[in-house]
Amino acid sequence: MREFDYIVVGSGIAGLTFALKVAPQGRVAIVTKKELAEANTHYAQGGIAAVTKPTDSLDLHVADTLRAGAGLCRESVVQTIVEEGPARVQELIDLGMEFTREDTISPDGERFYSLGKEGGHSKRRVLHAKDATGREVMRALLAAIERAPNISVFEDHMAIDLIATGKLGHEGDNRCVGAFVLNRASGEVHTFAAPVTVLATGGCGKVYLYTTNPDIATGDGIAMAYRAGAAVANMEFVQFHPTCLYHQKAKSFLVSEALRGEGAVLRDLDGRSFMEDAHPLASLAPRDIVARTIDSVMKRSGADHVMLDITHKPAPFIIDRFPNIYSTCREFGVDITKEPIPVVPAAHYQCGGVLVDLDGRTELSGLFAVGEVASTGLHGANRLASNSLLEGLVCAHRAAQSVIRTKTEFGDITIPAWQSGDATDPDELVVVSHNWDEIRRCMWDYVGIVRTQKRLLRARKRIENLREEIRQYYWDFKVTADLLELRNIALVAELIINCALKRPESRGLHYNLDCPSLDGTLAQCDTVLRRESGNKAARSIK
Numbered sequence: 289m290r291e292f293d294y295i296v297v298g299s300g301i302a303g304l305t306f307a308l309k310v311a312p313q314g315r316v317a318i319v320t321k322k323e324l325a326e327a328n329t330h331y332a333q334g335g336i337a338a339v340t341k342p343t344d345s346l347d348l349h350v351a352d353t354l355r356a357g358a359g360l361c362r363e364s365v366v367q368t369i370v371e372e373g374p375a376r377v378q379e380l381i382d383l384g385m386e387f388t389r390e391d392t393i394s395p396d397g398e399r400f401y402s403l404g405k406e407g408g409h410s411k412r413r414v415l416h417a418k419d420a421t422g423r424e425v426m427r428a429l430l431a432a433i434e435r436a437p438n439i440s441v442f443e444d445h446m447a448i449d450l451i452a453t454g455k456l457g458h459e460g461d462n463r464c465v466g467a468f469v470l471n472r473a474s475g476e477v478h479t480f481a482a483p484v485t486v487l488a489t490g491g492c493g494k495v496y497l498y499t500t501n502p503d504i505a506t507g508d509g510i511a512m513a514y515r516a517g518a519a520v521a522n523m524e525f526v527q528f529h530p531t532c533l534y535h536q537k538a539k540s541f542l543v544s545e546a547l548r549g550e551g552a553v554l555r556d557l558d559g560r561s562f563m564e565d566a567h568p569l570a571s572l573a574p575r576d577i578v579a580r581t582i583d584s585v586m587k588r589s590g591a592d593h594v595m596l597d598i599t600h601k602p603a604p605f606i607i608d609r610f611p612n613i614y615s616t617c618r619e620f621g622v623d624i625t626k627e628p629i630p631v632v633p634a635a636h637y638q639c640g641g642v643l644v645d646l647d648g649r650t651e652l653s654g655l656f657a658v659g660e661v662a663s664t665g666l667h668g669a670n671r672l673a674s675n676s677l678l679e680g681l682v683c684a685h686r687a688a689q690s691v692i693r694t695k696t697e698f699g700d701i702t703i704p705a706w707q708s709g710d711a712t713d714p715d716e717l718v719v720v721s722h723n724w725d726e727i728r729r730c731m732w733d734y735v736g737i738v739r740t741q742k743r744l745l746r747a748r749k750r751i752e753n754l755r756e757e758i759r760q761y762y763w764d765f766k767v768t769a770d771l772l773e774l775r776n777i778a779l780v781a782e783l784i785i786n787c788a789l790k791r792p793e794s795r796g797l798h799y800n801l802d803c804p805s806l807d808g809t810l811a812q813c814d815t816v817l818r819r820e821s822g823n824k825a826a827r828s829i830k
């Protein structure tokens with residue numbers, strides 16, 4: 289058994305920020321599935337939304353976030369995160385993060401940060417490092433991790449399940465005391481114990497066939513938290529990014545919304561700009577509206593993609609502002625300075641997650657969740673672009689302050705070792721890969737951008753059957769990373785469907801053709817699922 293003061297599962301912006309902040313106070317284990325840098329964070333393009341100029345205001349950022357969230361944001365949470373954002377961004381800069389600055393120098397001799405614009409923002413407020421912000425965030429954080437005391441890093445280690453006292457048969461509070469962790473290289477399962485465990489495992493894009501997310505995004509944290517007895521909320525709100533590069537060989541390459549912020553226009557295959565008819569902000573409307581409009585244009589015309597056109601901008605500007613997108617598209621034979629980019633929507637971000645308060649506290653004592661895995665109430669029914677990195681920074685900081693303030697011990701609890709039972713080596717790996725594909729396709733076809741009651745019910749039936757098969761496989765065979773991820777995407781798929789079925793209205797990212805309007809009585813009402821008590825719709829954490 290390995291003992292620590294803090295276990296951090298995940299090494300994106302949220303996990304690394306938390307680890308850096310608590311490291312001076314105690315022993316920290318960072319457990320991460322692949323190499324440290326492999327996280328959604330690394331792929332972030334557009335940037336971090338924060339108010340940094342007098343021409344902008346906190347009130348406007350709050351108002352934009354609330355508007356995008358379609359009546360489901362928790363206003364006090366929005367206010368706090370927006371207000372605390374600029375200080376956290378400054379800390380990132382102090383750690384060495386280099387945001388892009390404007391070319392021009394002000395009359396006082398200052399070079400201000402360049403601010404990007406994205407959908408739903410009323411002002412330019414997105415700090416960025418060209419079009420590869422996440423790479424620079426990770427560079428700065430990982431350099432700081434190397435300098436920090438007390439941190440042990442476990443790469444290629446995958447958390448399987450949380451260790452909850454409720455499941456160990458202890459009386460009293462259900463408390464998290466650590467996690468079982470698979471060493472992917474050796475196949476051994478280790479027990480990691482600590483009074484504080486932090487889930488910073490990111491989102492679940494891989495539940496869908498087409499996604500902008502990297503392979504790590506299999507919703508493990510949500511699945512683990514749910515199995516341990518924590519509440520999960522608002523999983524029906526899956527954000528589809530409108531513009532993922534459409535190319536047979538391009539695996540999940542995003543074309544940033546920041547292109548539209550600089551004037552790129554969405555067109556159908558006849559060259560007609562179609563967003564003007566859908567929303568006053570046209571191509572810069574909130575993401576749910578843009579993705580849905582593209583979906584309907586594609587369905588109406590039978591086309592398998594639409595076009596994003598920035599060719600009217602000068603080539604040197606495009607290449608300087610979007611070097612990553614320019615060069616990647618070039619590799620796939622598209623010169624974005626000369627021709628429109630073929631794009632399609634793809635699953636991008638999970639607005640719901642493990643239900644937490646502003647300090648990342650879940651319903652299990654000792655268990656925290658920060659970043660995309662968590663549902664704080666910031667995003668409501670639709671996340672405002674570039675608010676996610678911001679939330680990761682602010683909530684990881686708050687969670688760290690909170691655990692430092694209220695140091696916890698777990699006292700006299702015997703933690704068992706992992707039991708493999710009679711499990712043998714898996715014999716039919718094809719079952720795992722087949723079920724992976726089936727779940728992802730089912731979710732794409734039946735639980736995508738536009739839903740119906742019938743499709744949701746059909747999806748639920750299929751996923752239930754698959755889960756039964758996977759459960760059998762899980763108990764019979766020794767665990768592998770692929771099998772564990774399959775088990776997790778199947779559960780997360782079911783949670784998404786069950787949340788969707790619990791919301792008989794269309795709001796933000798959840799659009800159901802059978803109930804296409806808002807139901808006023810469901811504003812401010814989260815869809816909350818708990819393992820023991822079944823499904824509920826209620827605010828349970830204020």
Ligand code: FAD
Binds near residue numbers: 504
């Ligand atoms: P992640 O960065 O996803 O990190 C999760 C970590 O958990 C990884 O290290 C992973 O390996 C680890 N992990 C997962 N499961 C396990 C397990 N079982 N055991 C051990 N480790 C595990 N947001 C913005 O605000 N601005 C942007 O410009 C932006 N651009 C984006 C572009 C792309 C292509 C994508 C995919 C997302 C973008 N987002 C953006 C969203 C944003 O990047 C993510 O929401 C954010 O980075 C999530 O950070 P995180 O720390 O919560 O999780």
Ligand code: SIN
Binds near residue numbers: 674
């Ligand atoms: C993008 O650059 O378009 C992604 C921004 C985000 O998801 O917040």
